[in-house]
Amino acid sequence: MEDWIGEDNPVRLIDAFVDELDLAELGFGGIDPEATGRPSYHPSLLLKLYIYGYLNRVQSSRRLEREAGRNIEVMWLLGRLAPDHKTIADFRKDNGPALGKVCARFVELCREMGLLTTASVAIDGSKFKAVNNRDKNFTRAKVERRRAQLEESVARYLSQLDAADRQEPTEALAAKVTRLTEKLTKLKEQMAKLVVHEEQMLASSDQQISLTDPDSRSMATSGRGSGVVGYNVQVAVDTKHHLIVTHEVTNRGSDRAQLANMAKQAKAVLRTETLEAVADRGYFSSSEILACHEAGITVTLPKPMTSGAKSEGRFGKQDFAYQPEEDVYRCPAGERLPRPRHLTLRTDLP
Structure with a gap:
């Protein structure tokens, strides 16, 4: 071998x-x-x-x-x-x-x-799905939504029982009443469990509980209206060799409060007086940037486009319209910018 x-x-x-x-x-x-x-x-x-x-x-x-x-x-x-x-x-x-x-x-x-001599890191986070199923995770909104569903089902079954009471008794009707009664009993048990879960949820610090994996939390993902019950894994990577310098697992869904923490950890691991850190717009936070500055960390990250961004003179690529008939780009001020052509290097010149 x-x-x-x-x-x-x-x-x-x-x-x-x-x-x-x-x-x-x-x-x-x-x-x-x-x-x-x-x-x-x-x-x-x-x-x-x-x-x-x-x-x-x-x-x-x-x-x-x-x-x-x-x-x-x-x-x-x-x-x-x-x-x-x-x-x-x-x-x-x-x-x-x-x-x-x-x-x-x-x-x-x-x-x-000598693989970590460059005092420069890139910071990012990833959502990892936990063993915990969505149905085993409870927030205030989920509890209210589940209670409304249960109450609607109870009202529907009670209405069916009332209708059955007004009909002539038969064997088929008796079997139906038995089934409805059993379903109502199960719904009442679910309502009782929901009350217990709600008490546990309200008693938690972030008003959220997960039954299978207690440390996992419901987090929003990049997809609109989607989410995952899991963890947010923060990583700082050396920009030269792409080696993981430090990492941390958190149950906070947002990256906004993670910048200074991860940058300071990376700075301590690299044992450097100054550090350059790069992150995406999800980490933009004035307090986090200030904390990095005070710790000797220079941060480079884009500022999110807010409603007042254009009034500050900042524009995104969506504000530059391409005019195919003239092969130019029109800027928000109305000026036209010709699309750059490929340049050919002449080697026959003296």
Whole structure:
């Protein structure tokens, strides 16, 4: 199998990196085997598998289990051992803080190798869907909407029962009344549960709860009227080598209050007196920009186009109309700008 894994294979880098780590100091459990019972998988093997899955975009514990039994690289990395999906999932669940320290150690290694010498980062956030279903997430609006739906269903079934009482009794009518009664009982149970969820929701700091994944929150996405129950993962990336300098998982749906926090973290990791940070318009906030300035961080980001932007003399590309018959662009002031032509470099001139 050694012949299949070349010297320049990234798998060898994973193997060497993990072998150099002091897993006990980082906080991993299961390093010393128990006195009784079957020996568990050593955390170094599971960490190698975790990093391999991260680099190859294989996040599912079941997929990693399959890779351990069929992928030559993974078989070499694990010494032909094949942990099951529950072992892999429990390793990630039980060693969250230790995995975070491994990421920090990797950043330190990149700094020691001279890969993080540029004091410039790009900051952005991504929404990641949680295990929590939308129906298991409750906000004030969702509770009110669900209560209205339940009350409407109760009124409809009561109306049907009233209509049934005015008809001649038959076996079919009796069966219908039984079904309606059972449905009303279930609706009353749902109403009682909704009251409990509403109390929990109102007692929370942000007036929102998620039943399956308590830390996840409902967040708006780029699509109009769409959203996801999950997390907002903030990342600061080195602009030269595109290495992740620092990251943070938050349950705040907006990026507007994340700029200074992420920029200061990146500045601390890079150990630099000054820092240049680039972000998109979703991070624009006067207080955040001021906090960055006071911390020695220069921020570059576009200002959102507000209703008063045009009165300030700022225009967007939508304000420049193309005139195909003249092949020019007309600006808001009425001036015409010819479209630039491609230039040809003359090499025959003295």
